[in-house]
Amino acid sequence: MNYDYAKIAKEVIQAVGGSENIKSAAHCATRLRLIVADRSLADDEKVGEIDAVKGTFFTAGQYQIIFGTGHVNRVYEQIIQLGIAETTASEAKEAKMDGKNQVQKAIRTFGDVFVPVIPALVATGLFLGLKGALLNNNFLSLFGMTNADVPQTFQVLVEVLSGTTFAFLPAIVCWSTFRVFGGSPVLGLILGLMLVNGALPNAYSVADPSSGVTPLMLFGFIPIVGYQGSILPAFVAGVIGSKLEKKLRKTVPAVFDFMITPFLVLFVMLILSLLVIGPLLHALENVLLVIVEYALELPLGIGGLVVGFFWSIITLTGVHHIFNMLEISLLASTGFNPFNAILCMCGFSSAGVCLAISIKARKKEIRAIGPSATVSALLGIGEPALFGVILRYGMKPFLLSCSINGIAGMIAMLLGMKGTGNGITTIPGLLLYIYSPSQLVMYVVLAITTFAVAFCLCWFFAVPPEVMEMENAKGSKKDVPAAPISFPEVLGAVAQGVFVPMEEIADPTFSQGVLGVCCGVEPEIGKVFSPMDGTISQLADTLHAVGIEAEGVELLIHVGIDTVEMKGDGFKSHVKEGQRVKKGDLLLTMDLEKIKAAGHPATIMVAVTNSDDLACVETVASGQLKPGDQLMCLKA
Numbered sequence: 001m002n003y004d005y006a007k008i009a010k011e012v013i014q015a016v017g018g019s020e021n022i023k024s025a026a027h028c029a030t031r032l033r034l035i036v037a038d039r040s041l042a043d044d045e046k047v048g049e050i051d052a053v054k055g056t057f058f059t060a061g062q063y064q065i066i067f068g069t070g071h072v073n074r075v076y077e078q079i080i081q082l083g084i085a086e087t088t089a090s091e092a093k094e095a096k097m098d099g100k101n102q103v104q105k106a107i108r109t110f111g112d113v114f115v116p117v118i119p120a121l122v123a124t125g126l127f128l129g130l131k132g133a134l135l136n137n138n139f140l141s142l143f144g145m146t147n148a149d150v151p152q153t154f155q156v157l158v159e160v161l162s163g164t165t166f167a168f169l170p171a172i173v174c175w176s177t178f179r180v181f182g183g184s185p186v187l188g189l190i191l192g193l194m195l196v197n198g199a200l201p202n203a204y205s206v207a208d209p210s211s212g213v214t215p216l217m218l219f220g221f222i223p224i225v226g227y228q229g230s231i232l233p234a235f236v237a238g239v240i241g242s243k244l245e246k247k248l249r250k251t252v253p254a255v256f257d258f259m260i261t262p263f264l265v266l267f268v269m270l271i272l273s274l275l276v277i278g279p280l281l282h283a284l285e286n287v288l289l290v291i292v293e294y295a296l297e298l299p300l301g302i303g304g305l306v307v308g309f310f311w312s313i314i315t316l317t318g319v320h321h322i323f324n325m326l327e328i329s330l331l332a333s334t335g336f337n338p339f340n341a342i343l344c345m346c347g348f349s350s351a352g353v354c355l356a357i358s359i360k361a362r363k364k365e366i367r368a369i370g371p372s373a374t375v376s377a378l379l380g381i382g383e384p385a386l387f388g389v390i391l392r393y394g395m396k397p398f399l400l401s402c403s404i405n406g407i408a409g410m411i412a413m414l415l416g417m418k419g420t421g422n423g424i425t426t427i428p429g430l431l432l433y434i435y436s437p438s439q440l441v442m443y444v445v446l447a448i449t450t451f452a453v454a455f456c457l458c459w460f461f462a463v464p465p466e467v468m469e470m471e472n473a474k475g476s477k478k479d480v481p482a483a484p485i486s487f488p489e490v491l492g493a494v495a496q497g498v499f500v501p502m503e504e505i506a507d508p509t510f511s512q513g514v515l516g517v518c519c520g521v522e523p524e525i526g527k528v529f530s531p532m533d534g535t536i537s538q539l540a541d542t543l544h545a546v547g548i549e550a551e552g553v554e555l556l557i558h559v560g561i562d563t564v565e566m567k568g569d570g571f572k573s574h575v576k577e578g579q580r581v582k583k584g585d586l587l588l589t590m591d592l593e594k595i596k597a598a599g600h601p602a603t604i605m606v607a608v609t610n611s612d613d614l615a616c617v618e619t620v621a622s623g624q625l626k627p628g629d630q631l632m633c634l635k636a
Contacts, residue, residue: 003052003071009078011050016063017041024085027076028545028564030515030556032065039063055514066514068556068609070538070547113176113235116597117387119372120165120172124381127162131424134158136431138420170195170227170234177238179597183245187265188238194270195234200226222279231383233277241269288314293326296339301413304342308409309402311346312386327422340425340432341417341443345408347426348447351377352454353401353462354385360459361467364506364601366392380425393464400462401454408450415442489553489634491531492583493625495604497523501619507561510605515556517617518607519632521625528559528588528604529627530581540564543571546587547609553634554610559590561601570594584628608634 013019016036023035036042042063047056052075054066067075080086135158140146147155165172171192178188203226205213215223227233248261295303323339330337351374358370366389373384390397417439419432426447433439493499500520505511510518534550544563548555559571570591575581595602611617616635625631 003074005071005074005078006081008051008075009082012047012065012075012079013082013084015043015046015050017043019082019084022084025076025079026062026086026564027072028540028542028558028562030066030068030072030509030545030558032067032072032075032079033062033564034065036063055509057508064509066509068515073538113173113180113238113387116176116179117169117172117383124162124165124376127158131158131162136421136424136428138431138434167228168193168196170230173231173234174238174241177235178242178245181239181242183238183242183265184262187245187262188241191237191241191266191269191273192234194266195227195230195237195273197226200224202226203228203230218275222275224274224278227273227278230281233273233281236277237269237273240272241265244268288323292323292339296413301410304409304411304413305406307339308342308346308412309406311343311405311409312350312382312398312402315382315386336418336420337422337432338413338416338418340419340422340429341412342405342409344419344425344429344443345412345446345450346405347377347380347382347429348450349401349404349408349454350382350385350390351426352451353397353404353458354389356455356458357389357397357463357467360463363467364504364603366467378427380428393466396462397458397464400458404450404454404457408446411446415446417442417446489532489550490630491555491606491632491634492529492628493521493621493631494528494531494557494587494606494627495521495523496525496527496626497521497604497624499621499623499625499631500603505603505605506601507603507605510558510607513611515607516609516611517619517632518605519619519621520603520605521631522603523592526590526592527586527627528557528590530583530585530587531555531557531606531631532583534581536575536577536579536581536587539573539575539577542566542568543573543588544568544590546573546575548581552610552613552636553608556605556607556609557587558605558607559588559602560595561603563595563598563600563602566595566598566600570598606631608632 012032013022016022016034017038018041021037021041023037025035026033039058042056042058044056047053047065052067052071054068056063056065058064135147135150135155137146140149171189174192174195175185175189177183178191179185201213201215201224205211206215206225215225218224245261245265248264249257252260292307295306297303298306327337327339330339354370354377355374358366358374361367361370369384369388373388376382377385386398390401417433419429420435421432424432430440430443433443498521500522502513502517502519503511505518505520509515510520528546530548532548532550532553532555534548534553534555536546537549537554538545538547538556540546542564544560544566545556545558548557563571572589574586574588581587590602592602608614608617611634614634614636616633618633618635619631620633621629621631
């Protein structure tokens with residue numbers, strides 16, 4: 001059917017509140033994406049009545065109108081001709097934060113920094129769990145052994161596996177912060193490595209009174225130490241450093257930029273980190289240590305309530321390793337460590353909240369990260385759960401977890417729970433309580449109760465609405481049917497990877513079948529192949545989507561979700577519009593690491609956009625796929 005795209009463009013502008021309400025416009029393979037000043041001025045019903053519109057929804061700060069392939073680009077061209085500005089990458093990024101307050105924006109940004117770090121922290125959690133189980137004297141004593149009986153080679157191997165991530169955590173955090181804030185990630189990495197350089201006193205050794213290691217004192221009163229295991233110093237240094245770099249890039253003459261800018265960024269930020277950020281946090285550590293020591297002496301378990309509630313908040317500062325000093329002092333003076341019981345219950349609480357969000361969430365990102373983050377929390381490493389899930393979309397789950405931490409900590413103090421060591425918590429922490437049957441029973445019962453209560457309360461009251469979003473398309477319309485198909489067609493898998501059913505695709509345009517029956521493949525290799533013989537009917541300028549037609553069958557292959565924002569970076573086309581292709585021909589290649597680093601799911605969607613014209617569109621695939629394996633069967 002022929003449409004008057006100029007008329008459609010004018011009707012769209014009017015229906016969404018006029019040109020003054022449209023900040024800018026962009027499009028992907030199927031949707032016109034408008035950044036609007038006031039969402040309430042857009043009339044969904046009126047937009048849905050416009051010719052060629054298949055639906056609308058609002059997400060990621062953009063009002064998105066679904067036109068489908070072959071139409072959206074023509075409408076977009078007319079929109080731009082009417083004076084609407086094109087959306088820039090920075091505008092699209094800012095739009096995602098639209099409607100959020102400063103605290104929410106800060107939390108979301110903090111979460112964006114930590115998402116790439118989570119796999120390393122999860123792996124470390126597993127290694128630390130192994131270390132806590134195998135090299136704990138309470139466990140070894142069951143076999144008549146001590147740490148001295150374990151081969152040194154094995155101990156070194158376990159130490160490398162379990163200690164490397166946290167020893168160099170500032171380098172990872174600083175790298176990721178530079179990446180998120182637009183600096184050069186390699187400068188962030190070098191700056192982070194400087195903060196843990198072996199020439200600086202090791203933070204863990206400084207925190208251990210028996211080590212004999214003390215901070216370097218500059219001018220007799222400024223303490224200088226390394227940042228091993230710290231988070232906040234590296235994050236702050238990364239934010240300031242990336243902004244300094246961007247400022248210098250604009251002011252330093254191009255001929256000197258390559259040499260001068262990196263030098264100034266590293267020099268200034270190292271001095272600032274060691275002389276300002278470090279000493280301020282060191283002072284904060286000492287204040288917190290005094291407060292916690294005082295709190296633990298309060299009657300009626302109040303100390304456990306206070307410490308438990310604020311523990312996750314203290315963890316956010318990255319200075320929690322200072323409490324090794326407190327734990328060692330307690331062990332040296334009494335032989336027991338009541339502080340450990342509080343920390344253990346905090347871990348079970350975080351795990352319960354994280355699991356509830358992970359299971360109930362509809363966002364694929366959370367469903368992917370959540371289970372492994374939960375396991376990590378249960379093994380004593382809570383950062384993946386805290387930064388990747390609990391804090392990522394709002395304060396409610398975090399405050400719930402803090403409250404449960406406080407109550408569980410108070411109960412632990414009232415029961416007189418106390419471990420025989422330090423350094424391990426949650427499930428591995430059981431080993432510190434096997435010295436007494438009553439202590440072990442109390443630990444297990446309180447741990448299960450804390451986990452269950454946290455899970456249930458979060459499930460019913462604290463799962464963030466944002467992770468539950470599944471936008472509904474509105475104003476559905478159908479184009480005039482194309483010519484009927486006279487023969488069945490079998491579509492092959494477009495990539496090597498894992499099959500994704502339509503309803504599990506994380507983009508509502510596809511999961512709800514707005515563009516027709518579809519399915520997806522989670523790719524393992526960055527190559528996309530043609531699922532059938534046909535002609536390339538459309539190739540997106542950003543190379544993330546391609547259309548194929550053959551004997552009345554119209555297909556859309558869409559690589560990734562919101563990958564249009566990458567502007568073609570990481571994508572390469574091997575075909576052009578109008579080209580004839582055979583089943584199995586290479587269509588596109590993409591850099592999966594770049595897509596992942598940009599924060600986009602890489603799922604490849606295959607949609608039969610004229611599926612209403614067919615008698616049957618049936619998905620026949622499952623599990624692991626190779627290119628060419630049967631994916632869908634089409635019948636006229």
